[in-house]
Amino acid sequence: MTAFILVSGAHTGGWIWQEVADRLKESGAEVYPVTLTGMGERAHLAGPETDLETHVQELVRLIDGVDAPEVVIVGHCYGSYPVLGAADRRPERIARIVCLDVGLPQDGDSALALVPDGAVRDRLLRQAGQGEGDDWRLSPPALEEWRRWGSVAGVPAAALERLTSRAAPQPAATLTQPLRLSGAVAELPTTGILCTANGSTIAFVESLVKLGDPRLQALTDPRVSFFELGTGHWPMLSAPGELADVLLRAAAGEGHRLSATDQQPTHLRPFLLDVPERPRERMGRVDLYLPDADGPRPAVVFVHGGPVAAGVRPTPRDWPTFMGYGRYAASLGAVGVTLDHRLHDLADYARAAEDIAAAVELVRADPRVDGERVALWFFSGGGLLSADWLAAPPPWLRCVAATYPILAPLPNWGLVDSRFRPGTAVRTAGRLPIVLTRVGLEFAELAATVEEFLAAAKDCEADVEVIDVPLGHHGFETIDHTEQTRDAVHHAVRSVLGHLRG
Known part of the structure; x- marks a missing residue:
């Protein structure tokens, strides 16, 4: 019994x-x-x-x-x-x-x-x-x-x-x-x-x-x-x-068991592009990948997702995906910027937003950076952090990008402050260019937040470019090494740099 x-x-x-x-x-x-x-x-x-x-x-x-x-x-x-x-x-x-x-x-x-x-x-x-x-x-x-x-x-x-x-x-x-x-x-x-x-x-x-x-x-x-x-x-x-x-x-003891594996975690596998090494300069939580160029250059700030526990090692800026994007941007003449922010829990979005704002100001003040030409690029759970920048875009912000983003808090994310709602913020983004990479093999609950955002963007006639990766997974850069995913990364990076140079 x-x-x-x-x-x-x-x-x-x-x-x-x-x-x-x-x-x-x-x-x-x-x-x-x-x-x-x-x-x-x-x-x-x-x-x-x-x-x-x-x-x-x-x-x-x-x-x-x-x-x-x-x-x-x-x-x-x-x-x-x-x-x-x-x-x-x-x-x-x-x-x-x-x-x-x-x-x-x-x-x-x-x-x-x-x-x-x-x-x-x-x-x-x-x-x-x-x-x-x-x-x-x-x-x-x-x-x-x-x-x-x-x-x-x-x-x-x-x-x-x-x-x-x-x-x-x-x-x-x-x-x-x-x-x-x-x-x-x-x-x-x-x-x-x-x-x-x-x-x-x-x-x-x-x-x-x-x-x-x-x-x-x-x-x-x-x-x-x-x-x-x-x-x-x-x-x-x-x-x-x-x-x-x-x-x-x-x-009765039934149910799905998660498997413990000794295999390399997917997020630590190699980046899908073979990009050349670039000089990397570390300043606190911020890394700069520097191009071969004279004079100030535009910058792309890559913002990782989360929450990522404080004890995870290596930290996100040392993950192959972000190192790869930083090097790729530098190889094309822009300063690639990666950072570790403190989104360790759902209640940490405000603290992470402060970290990103501080990193952006540090980067813009660097003499090697053209502070009037900066793009912010958000990934996964970092997508909610785009809301501040969409709500009131500063004149130096030339583009916001998002790759397999979460663009609304999930129903069980009660701890997330109401300020982090990109679908609401986009209504005041004006003509700020937005480059969104959408994966076809996304988790259904995350895909729904993207569609909600795109519906809001359409209503307010926001300037959104969608790059579809039909056979791409969440985190495809280290999972799906296909021509389709490589083309998507090439397309997205060059589109963002085009807005910086325009």
Whole structure:
């Protein structure tokens, strides 16, 4: 006999699991849909002292009272925090942890990271730090605001209205108190269920693991498995039957395993063009690739994507792709510029934007650079950083380029500030030339952001040139060494340099 303990996200309660629970019971399982203190129908029991530890202790008591030999504990969104805390206290009772459409929190993390409004996060942090504040609860979202907490794809209108009407204020200390783990939970079998309409896929997770982020290497443990559901962030409302089936399969030990590989990571493979070596000058976080030329030359600043963990080595400016682009630009008479910026987490976009602005000013002040002729070229997750420059292009910015970019935050990227929306910013870009390289074999969730941007650009008649690579993958420069991809790089580089010289 397997017992499922189902723990819901912020503002909700055990009621949200009703259809899933019914289907699990039909299979013969015991099911415990949990409503924690201060949530759902137990909202009236909360006070300012209700915190994450309150919820952890409640789950520990529930686990102690379950007689079934196997306990599978499931956490959705915020629920993963008390789930991990309780499993860490009772590891001998837990057969498997299931994290439903949420990352795997670590010791010291707080659920405040899940709150999509930066101003609200800052207010709650101030209150927690000062130990004061009469407003000790976070109000639930209005009907039209749920999509900010995650994709509502597939949720029937009636279910969304029910979600809104039954939502309760969340005790703030449950969000601000850090999760404390001893390490025991790391030894437990774990399953992640990714909701693809919310921006997560197994392929995307695998691509992040291959970057070498040390925080993600644990995901290759054979005890860790993954499933996908083709729905939004609330599958218990949008796909309860499919979710129940996946939970049963997870309990049985099924699921996709990420493979640990000793092969060279794809991003460290050789650049697709054989470009000549160029002198490279390193100034702090910035590298200059210098051309053979007298007098100031135009510059192209190549901005890497991310987030890239702080511990990843080599850092992006030493990846073959960016070294290749920097050398290629220099071989054609421009100063190629690469840099390391501090986009280490989704909350770091503002800090990364500061790094890029500082790098640009450093480059423009260099006597070997024509400061009135500069292009900025953004890659992958760095695409969001183009928003500042599109919104108010300075006169010296002659072109913005983007290659397999992410041009809108994914639905589950709640930490990204609303300022980083290129599709909104392009409406004030005027006639600034934009060169966009689009790959045909892109992750679907990323391709959707490009199409959204292009639709906005078309509406405002922005000057966008699209270079299509139908058989190109995300990061094709070190993956797809074909004539098509080489032609695309030649085309894009020469187009950008043409705008610099025009």
